[in-house]
Amino acid sequence: MSYKNFPMVPRVVFGRGSFNQLSEIIAPKRLNVSAPFIFLVDDVFKGDAWLTSRIPLSYEDKVIYISSKEEPKTEQVDSLVEEIILTSSQGASGIIGIGGGTLLDLAKAVAIMLNNEGEAKDYQGWDLVKNPAVYHVGIPTISGTGAEVSRTTVLTGPKMKLGINSDFTPFDQVVLDPELTKGVPTNQWFYTGMDCFIHCIESLNGSYLNTFSQTYGDMAFQLCKEIFLEDHLSASDAQDKLMMASWHGGMSIAYSQVGVAHAMSYGLSYLLGTKHGIGNCIVFDHLEEFYPEGVKLFKEMKTKYSIELPKGICTNLDDSEFDVMINISLSLEPLWENALGKNWKKIITRDKLKELYQKM
Known part of the structure; x- marks a missing residue:
């Protein structure tokens, strides 16, 4: 090997x-x-x-x-x-x-x-x-x-x-x-921090997971929970810890891959120009089926910081626009294989993706 x-x-x-x-x-x-x-x-x-x-x-x-x-x-x-x-x-x-x-x-x-x-x-x-x-x-x-x-x-x-x-x-x-x-607005801080959190969830629940990825992913995941769910951190501690969570979260996908949220947010970004962090959040909010524990924690974090995600961004899209997003998303094969295994094509159909996008 x-x-x-x-x-x-x-x-x-x-x-x-x-x-x-x-x-x-x-x-x-x-x-x-x-x-x-x-x-x-x-x-x-x-x-x-x-x-x-x-x-x-x-x-x-x-x-x-x-x-x-x-x-x-x-x-x-x-x-x-x-x-x-x-x-x-x-x-x-x-x-x-x-x-x-x-x-x-x-x-x-x-x-x-x-x-x-x-x-x-x-x-x-x-x-x-x-x-x-x-x-x-x-x-x-x-x-x-x-x-x-x-x-x-x-x-x-x-x-x-x-x-x-x-x-x-x-x-x-x-x-x-x-x-x-230090000057980052709360919403932006949240969306970018959640990019890190979602990296961890997708890496730790993926079929590519190995000990290298897991040790970094575990560390970033614990740091994210501390930063976004606990109340005892000073502003400077939170800044220090989120910077290290970002580093570890990036390392956790180095030897593995991201998954469903990233694959789908690339489609949103390409068609609608949705920024990466907020795109991940919009998608992840609807992925209980794939990441039940992670999405539950995400919703708690969202509530704690009174974050209102944009709704209805796909409401007025026509079939050809849905096709563009679906094509972009499905082209990211390593992400799907990591998320759902070698038989991912039997699980994620075009209809399934369209149905998920329509919720956003």
Whole structure:
């Protein structure tokens, strides 16, 4: 039997205020004074001097602000790559992503595409990347997606929503500074935190489960229950713990897979542009049949934080639109096999999926 030789983030720094060490972390990686570091930063921080004044710019380094209101797209990656190539005659020393899952995924994808020919859409899938990425650093400012640790970068392309899954995708360096998550609004904090919780539920209940995944999944699951159901944590403790839950949740799917909620939320995201975290929540709310215990806990958490999920988002869709979502969802075969086993096609029919989508 052949086991997956899984790449991990080789360097990580954790701690409140560790963002201040970014300059000394990246300095040795500068190729020359004409090869800039490119900082891709969530535009919610534009004008926020508390964070932006600490970005260590020198020589020809550049900050590009990017909106995270929409999911990352392959064409967006291509245009960023083109912009960087045109303005950096000596190439880029590195790409540094600062933000949530959208920014981290863009940073990973741009770093890959700077060293690989063609367009980002050509690399959506598993193990299609030929050349190592440019040096890239991930700095999450919200916790839950696991994008800081995963070997995928989830992108919406012209034909599908699918990650660039490769051994060259993971960051070379991650800076985990829980202080950076302090300004996140409650709803967004909840949706992204639930992405982590759902990672754990899908991994721990999947047919791909093994001891590697289970130990990380168990830890993230316990942390999520503590953060979202107990009352004794201070704000800073909750920030620290959710940052580590996100890391462990990302690791729990590294050697296994996600499941039904993710497979279906990719369909919502592709057709309706639903953001990943909230999409997972909308789907998961209707999955008692597959994850009874997990959904029960999720509903308790939702009540505790007075979260009202959008309803009726699929009410006015026609059959062709349902077909688009169903096709996207069914194309994610490893997710279905993990969730339901080798015979998943007998359990999940197109009619079954349509019926579930109609509830949303």
